[in-house]
Amino acid sequence: MTSVSTVTASLAPLNVSFDEPSPVAWPSTYTLSSISDYPFGPPQDISIEAYVERRYLECLWMPEILEPLTALVPALQRVTPASDWTPNAGPHPLHSVLDEHLLSLVDIHTKYRKTIPALLEKEGDAQDAEEACIFYAWTHAQPTDESVNEEKWGKEWLYEAEKREILMQILLRMLKLTLPPPPVPKRKRRKDKVAPEPSPYEETVSSLEMLVDRIGIIRQTATSTVKNDQAKAAGKGDAIGRDWAAVFCEDVLKPLFKESLPEQYETLRYHCLPPPSRDVSPARSESSIIDFPQSQSQSIPQQLSRSLSRTTSISSRSGTLNARSLSRISTSQSRSRSGSVEPDPDVRDRSRSVSFASRSAGGIRAPVKAGVRPRGGRVKPKQLSAAPGASKLCKSIFFELQICTYDIFKREFLPQ
Known part of the structure; x- marks a missing residue:
């Protein structure tokens, strides 16, 4: 099997263009002093692994208005193999870098219920890029109102971060399903048994289904008040009144995966969108009212009374x-x-x-x-097996x- 390192990859150029000269004059002496504590510096020529890690962390911890979920998959799709690459030469280079950031439900639970709370309590120096992003997001998200309960606010902040992690993990797995499948490692087969060929995406699909079920659980367990408050706080409310799951399904998943992964998209749509409400009985219109002649309309009550008395x-x-x-x-x-x-x-x-x-x-x-003794006969013995x-x-x-x-x-x- 060919190793991953032999497959070269590069970043495709951005599909944008700027007017030259710029219509807006940019000052040459301007510095970004307000964001001096930002974990990452200006983009430079970095490796594919560092690029994917940065896109993942920025989309996870930065506000939605700066790093929307709709931009994550297109940014990761910029990682392309060489022009002469074929699946026989090795797996797609995105497989290995995406696997480094895939988390199971158990990993997510441990991360947001134990690891991050302990990290925020000690308030030490960041040891890696993700810890730096956590501290940056936590510091700049603090409420300015002193009447806010800090403990309650902290739990809600972690809850929102965990929910966004679940949505991003779904996007990463669906992106993997659109890539050419990696080669499956060969297994020893017994002579007496014919083992079915394992699917290269079996584990990915299984974990994706668990994440989708988790979305359904979150939607059902959260109360309506919490849903409305969180939607207002996140700025995700719209005129239609959709919640966060419906916005994720229709605005993020539908444009990206409805055509390429129709089965997975329909499953996610079933869990994300609320069930259709029952149609209210329409009001009676003039066409729905049956007009009877006057003689016939007068005879109907008489016929009903006769049939009732006959019954x-x-x-x-x-x-x-x-x-x-x-x-x-x-x-x-x-x-x-x-x-x-x-x-x-x-x-x-x-x-x-x-x-x-x-x-x-x-x-x-x-x-x-x-x-009971019958007339002229003997007493019939009692049967113990008589059913009650x-x-x-x-x-x-x-x-x-x-x-x-x-x-x-x-x-x-x-x-x-």
Whole structure:
């Protein structure tokens, strides 16, 4: 496998142009005294690693108005390999430099819940470029109002920094997915098993999904008051009323990755944008109102009252008809057994089915209960495995049986 150092890279020129001579006269003796403590000096010919680190730290710790998220990916895309580069020669040079700044959710939690708070408490000298950026951002973000609770403000400041780190980590991973995949290291395969070929972006996609889920959790757990206050403080409120996640999705992700990474973009859009609200029932218009003739409109209440009274009379007669049908079926059943009267074959089949269902459900001719002495017989022993609550089941089955019997009786004997 070819090492990363053999792949040469360079910075593409900026796609901007300036008028010469400049329409605004720039004083030759002007100095940037107000930002003398800025961690970085004027841009010079630096290495690719130093350039990517600077862009990452400035976008993370500087205000959005100076270093917007929309400018991070285009700035990193300036890192290009040589003109004669091919994927067989080695991985894209951005892979290695981006990997140095990728953080997992555990790393982010440790960084903003333990490392940075401890760093701000001791207030020592910066040991590296990121610590210098942290001190610079912390110092210049201090509130001027003395009534502000410093402890609460510090927690909110760290919360916003952690949230921005998550958004930047998503951008770095999606940028990696747009690059040509790096070669996958070969693994030893067993002779008896055919192992599937691992994807070069399997770990990147997995960590990206975890970060996307984290965005959804932040949006759901933050209260509406906190969301509004943070949006106002960050200056991200707009006329549409979008929150920070919707702004990130529509203003940052959509122009960069909607075409190149449609699947990942739709997943992020699902977690970033709020669910669509239900449409309010439209007001009734003249076209939705049905005009009836005068005679027909007068007859509608009469028809409704007639149908209501008819339904009431049928329901009042249902109990009497149900009892009569059951007694008639049981009478025909006893006569068919004695042999004195031969009922109709259809009625006999129906009576047999009703009698069998009644026995199985413990209804009209239920078996002898355990522990009760029948006439002229022995006591039936109690069964320990009797299921509790069987009586309720029998009652419900018997009730359904009565309804079925009434339906049969209505079809056969009542006029249609």
